[in-house]
Every structure is written in C-alpha cells, then in structure tokens.
Amino acid sequence: MEFFQHKVVIVGSGFSGQCAAINLINNGISDFVILERRSFTGGTWCQNSYPGAAVDVQSPLYSLSFEPFPWSRMFAEQSELKQYTNNIIEKYNLKDKIKLNKNVQKIKWDNLERKWNVIINGDKNYKAQFIINCTGPLSTPVIPNFKGKELFEGESFHTNNWNQDYDYHGKRVAVIGSGASASQVIPTIAPDVETLHVFQRTPHWVLPRPDRVFSKIERKLLGIKSIYKLVRYAIYWGLETRMVGFKYSQWMMKNVPQRQAMWHLKKQVENEELRKSLTPDYTIGCKRIILSNDLLKTYNRNNTHLYLRENGIKEINKRGILTTQGKQVDLDLIVYATGYDATDGVISYPIKGKNNLNIAQVWEDYPRAYVGTTLPGFPNLFLSCGPNSGIGHTSAIFIIESQMNYIIDAIMKCEKNGFKTFEVKSESEERYTNKLHKEMEKTVWHKGGCNSWYKSKSGKVIAMYPGFSFSYHLMTRKVKNEHHIFS
Numbered sequence: 001m002e003f004f005q006h007k008v009v010i011v012g013s014g015f016s017g018q019c020a021a022i023n024l025i026n027n028g029i030s031d032f033v034i035l036e037r038r039s040f041t042g043g044t045w046c047q048n049s050y051p052g053a054a055v056d057v058q059s060p061l062y063s064l065s066f067e068p069f070p071w072s073r074m075f076a077e078q079s080e081l082k083q084y085t086n087n088i089i090e091k092y093n094l095k096d097k098i099k100l101n102k103n104v105q106k107i108k109w110d111n112l113e114r115k116w117n118v119i120i121n122g123d124k125n126y127k128a129q130f131i132i133n134c135t136g137p138l139s140t141p142v143i144p145n146f147k148g149k150e151l152f153e154g155e156s157f158h159t160n161n162w163n164q165d166y167d168y169h170g171k172r173v174a175v176i177g178s179g180a181s182a183s184q185v186i187p188t189i190a191p192d193v194e195t196l197h198v199f200q201r202t203p204h205w206v207l208p209r210p211d212r213v214f215s216k217i218e219r220k221l222l223g224i225k226s227i228y229k230l231v232r233y234a235i236y237w238g239l240e241t242r243m244v245g246f247k248y249s250q251w252m253m254k255n256v257p258q259r260q261a262m263w264h265l266k267k268q269v270e271n272e273e274l275r276k277s278l279t280p281d282y283t284i285g286c287k288r289i290i291l292s293n294d295l296l297k298t299y300n301r302n303n304t305h306l307y308l309r310e311n312g313i314k315e316i317n318k319r320g321i322l323t324t325q326g327k328q329v330d331l332d333l334i335v336y337a338t339g340y341d342a343t344d345g346v347i348s349y350p351i352k353g354k355n356n357l358n359i360a361q362v363w364e365d366y367p368r369a370y371v372g373t374t375l376p377g378f379p380n381l382f383l384s385c386g387p388n389s390g391i392g393h394t395s396a397i398f399i400i401e402s403q404m405n406y407i408i409d410a411i412m413k414c415e416k417n418g419f420k421t422f423e424v425k426s427e428s429e430e431r432y433t434n435k436l437h438k439e440m441e442k443t444v445w446h447k448g449g450c451n452s453w454y455k456s457k458s459g460k461v462i463a464m465y466p467g468f469s470f471s472y473h474l475m476t477r478k479v480k481n482e483h484h485i486f487s
Ligand code: N01
Pocket: 053, 054, 055, 056, 057, 138, 144, 176, 177, 178, 179, 180, 181, 182, 199, 200, 201, 202, 288, 337, 338, 339, 340, 451, 452, 453
C-alpha cells in the first residue's frame, strides 16, 4: 500500500484545523497536511448557509485571539464568518496544506512503526506520527426516520445542506425542529413564504439578542490588536459570570434569565394560549439558550402555524405531512432543522489504537477523554472539541485555542526530547473523567429536566465541560508530565 508520510495529519479544515495548523507553523513544524472531506475549505461556517445563519456568541470573542477583525456587527452573519475563516486560510498560506475531497475512512495505529495509518478509500493513504482530529462535534446532520419521508414529492433538505438553488419565496414550507438552527431560519423566511408550518417537539427558552451594527469608528478600533483584546476580555468576563448559574444555582437560573425569558415571551406574543405552547417546562440553560429578537413574534403572523408534540408528525406522504391528529399539511418544501449526531458521533470514522483497541468499544458506555483531548491506548492522537469540552456560556474558539496549547506542548515535548510517542496514563484519565461527571451532576445540563444533544444515549452529559472556561484554559496550558507517558 502506498502512503504519503507526514509528521502530523490534521483532519478537518474548520476553525480547529486552522488553529492547529497555525500553532504547528509557529512552532517550526511545517511537515503536516489538513485532510478535508468536502470540496471546499473552512468547515461549519462555509457548510451552513441557511437563511438567517449567524453566530450566537459575540463575534469579537467568537474568533481567534491573535486575529483581530473589523466585525460589522456584534453577532456576525454567516457570510462574514466565512470571509473571516477564508482570510485566515489565505493569510497563513494554508491552501497548499489542505487536501480537499479526502474523506478519512479509518485510522489505525501501527505499533511497529509507531505511527498512524490514515485510510482514505480509493486514494493514496497517509502515515503520520501525530493525528489531530478537528472534525467538529456538530458536523454529522441527522434526519429522523419519519415514516414515508422518501415519498414526498416536493423539495426537502437539512439546514446543514441548504439548497441555494431552491427558491422558497411564495412556497408552502414546513420547518421540523425548534432549536438553534430552526430559530434562525423561521423568522428569516416567514415574511417570504406563502405558509410556514413549524413542528416543535419541545419549546426552547429564548432571550433577547444584544445585537447591533458596529459604527465605522468601532470597526477601526476592533482592527487594533490591543483594543480588540480589551473588548474580548470585557465580553469574556461578562459571559463567564453566567457559569455561576449554570453550575451552582438552579435558583439563580430560574430567577434571573428564566424570568427575563418569560418577560421576553410576554412582550413578543400576546395570545396566552400561544405563549403557553412556547413555554418550556425545564430549567433555562438545560438546552442551549436561543438568542433572538424576532423568533417569538414570528408566531403572531397569519401565515405561520405552530404544531406541538401532541399534534406532531404521524407520517410524511407525497403531498406533505400528516399530523397525529389527522391534519394533512400540503407542502412544497420540508426543512429538517433536526440537529446533529453530537453525542455518540464525536468522531465520524473508526479508530483502532494499540493492540487493536477500538475507540467505539472504549466509548461503549459514553465518550470520554482526558481534558477532552487524549485517551489511554491511543498514543499521539489528539481530539479537538472532544468529549466534555463544549462550553455553553462563552466561545467554543476559546476552548479550541486552549486545547491547542496542550496538544502543541505534547508534540513539542516529543520533538525536543526525541520521544516517538505520547500517551495519557489510564489512571489519570479515569480520575479526571470520574471527577468531571461528579461535578456534572450539579449542573443544569444534568438536572435541568430536559433532553438535549449534550447527553449520550445513556443519559450522561458528554458534550459539556462543567466548569469555568478559564479553569479549562489553565488546566490545558501545559502538559502535566505526571499524567502522561513519553517513550
Ligand atoms: O439542533 P438542535 P440545531 N421529531 O439539536 C427537533 C449549534 N448551532 O441544529 O428539542 C421532531 O438544537 C428537536 O426537538 P427536541 C448550537 O450549539 C449554533 O438547531 O429534541 N423533532 C429540536 O427542536 C446548537 O445547540 C448556531 O424535542 C425532532 C431540533 O429538532 C447546535 O448547533 C446555529 C426530532 C434539533 O435542535 C444544534 O442546533 C445553529 C424528531 N424525531 C446551531 N428529532 C449559531 O451559532 C429532533 N427534533 C447561531
């Protein structure tokens, strides 16, 4: 079998992959490639192009700390995020490093060579000493298996694969789901479609979105590194205080943000019955909070109809959707805003480590990893955005940058000291995971009374980190030698 040989293979060219690559370059490692399964670079913000797509964290914080950008508004829209990510690829000359249409099928540790074999179907394979998996936790869209969905004669697609060639104006449209993606699509398309039918299984808590357009002067200032840093710190500490509520105080969650969400709902929806239908029965924060100034009031529109769980989808037929109460809803377009396989699908390809150890078996109960990044039995394998490294209250990019400190420190320790492998000790991983899940039991994600993509099928919260993001940052600043084996 023929192989391309590299020191590092990065899988995925989104923010994590770019951040990993820049860190390698800054540390003098140029022998790496980025394998990207799609035909374009950039990851989630290039893939998700549904109407209304925008970031739900303040853009100056939802960006790389060392790359200031004159954002046009507080919550950037998809086109601007796409521009930002493409600028980074250009500025750091990553284009030549990114190999497109390389869909990794599996990776396997070779104990003799002490390297990973990266298998790509029908193509030349890769061999690497280190793998950094940067495939993102929300990249595998899920369309539930509704009875008869293949019979529908209209158009249908997932929000992740929005068909830009389809003109939805004046059409009869259904949106299935009411999460973060749906909440952006719904208010954006409602004024332009003939009828909009929203199938909501569970209501979500909605808070006002503190969005605004930045003035010319503000944009200029954001381009200055020191000011950009100051703005980031201000936003960061404001958001970090939210963690006190997520972690320690259900009382606080119920009495501060939940009251604000109730007030927001009352202000936007006059009809009491409709308000009731849009009121969740779990504690705010248990599912991701939606920030929107126009979602709730969209339900006041005459062309917008809300279907609840008790009148949900019985089946899909050639004309549209038949509800459980027997109503036939005729449609031209069905939009599946039904989320992602984020729990049991953290990595989208099989991995075999030392002694043929299968990651699927290790994760049979639930996905786990030391600081969300490394696993015993899988030397030189690093996961960006791995299990329990999500953060509900600040920016995922802050976490990605923190993980890269740990990953690069491990690789550089090997490089400088002539070690071939790096592996976390199993007792360290076990102690870390047990402590983390004990902490998790105090959080709203665990005991807030909801089901969410944060949880595995076994009911464990495996997407989130149950602490402050600064504590995660401190924990991952450097590799702690006592928890690892270098050889
Ligand atoms: O997915 P979701 P998403 N029958 O899982 C419903 C990030 N994000 O793509 O709540 C009927 O939140 C499901 O119902 P229920 C962000 O982190 C960020 O919207 O499970 N309904 C739910 O309403 C977010 O949290 C941004 O009862 C079914 C919906 O589908 C994450 O991505 C933008 C169903 C899925 O909601 C995921 O968001 C977008 C079924 N069988 C996303 N199965 C920004 O930064 C599922 N549903 C702005």
